Amino acid sequence: DAKTTQPTSMDCAEGRAANLPCNHSTISGNEYVYWYRQIHSQGPQYIIHGLKNNETNEMASLIITEDRKSSTLILPHATLRDTAVYYCIVRVGGNIPTFGRGTSLIVHP
Amino acid sequence: EAGVTQSPTHLIKTRGQQATLRCSPISGHTSVYWYQQALGLGLQFLLWYDEGEERNRGNFPPRFSGRQFPNYSSELNVNALELEDSALYLCASSPLTPLGREGAETQYFGPGTRLLVL
Numbered sequence: 001d002a003k004t005t006q007p008t009s010m011d012c013a014e015g016r017a018a019n020l021p022c023n024h025s026t027i028s029g030n031e032y033v034y035w036y037r038q039i040h041s042q043g044p045q046y047i048i049h050g051l052k053n054n055e056t057n058e059m060a061s062l063i064i065t066e067d068r069k070s071s072t073l074i075l076p077h078a079t080l081r082d083t084a085v086y087y088c089i090v091r092v093g094g095n096i097p098t099f100g101r102g103t104s105l106i107v108h109p
Numbered sequence: 110e111a112g113v114t115q116s117p118t119h120l121i122k123t124r125g126q127q128a129t130l131r132c133s134p135i136s137g138h139t140s141v142y143w144y145q146q147a148l149g150l151g152l153q154f155l156l157w158y159d160e161g162e163e164r165n166r167g168n169f170p171p172r173f174s175g176r177q178f179p180n181y182s183s184e185l186n187v188n189a190l191e192l193e194d195s196a197l198y199l200c201a202s203s204p205l206t207p208l209g210r211e212g213a214e215t216q217y218f219g220p221g222t223r224l225l226v227l
Contacts, residue, residue, distance in 0.1 A: 041223075092214075
């Protein structure tokens with residue numbers, strides 16, 4: 001699976017949008033982009049995934065660039081409960097996902 | 110729909126003992142993955158089971174082993190425990206994906222078992 005690069009940490013004001021970037025310049029055509037988050041000492045929580053098109057669900061939006069070399073996870077109205085480590089992963093079914101260090105997002109009042 | 114469950118939530122052992130951790134996947138999921146997450150570190154892949162077979166193994170010594178039962182639940186066994194085995198052990202499940210098929214395969218994680226080796 002392609003490797004990803006994420007900023008180590010970010011912060012965001014409560015109520016504002018949190019935009020978390022991910023670089024995956026070596027992604028192959030059949031690899032999906034997944035986002036998970038892990039709140040302290042809990043199991044990772046699936047957020048969203050996409051292949052080429054932008055995706056939106058009740059938790060977040062995923063914007064994938066046209067060349068698919070990068071993506072952005074958007075939490076439209078961040079709350080304190082969104083403070084977590086966010087992982088960006090690229091993989092295709094049947095392969096083992098590689099979780100890097102992720103981005104530690106701190107949402108402050 | 111019930112999520113992935115793991116037991117026990119916490120486990121305390123001493124060096125040299127054996128630990129058994131259990132995982133029940135989401136109903137209908139046949140693949141089970143095990144990960145180790147030491148304090149402050151990322152998730153390290155341990156084992157992948159699908160349809161009762163071990164499909165892949167991470168870079169861990171043989172004293173880490175497991176199995177998957179006919180009902181798709183799974184056990185992770187750690188023999189001859191060492192202090193550095195202290196970690197959060199996470200299980201994830203995903204729907205059946207025939208080997209070689211390309212596509213989305215979302216993993217859903219359980220809450221984990223925190224193992225402390227003294």
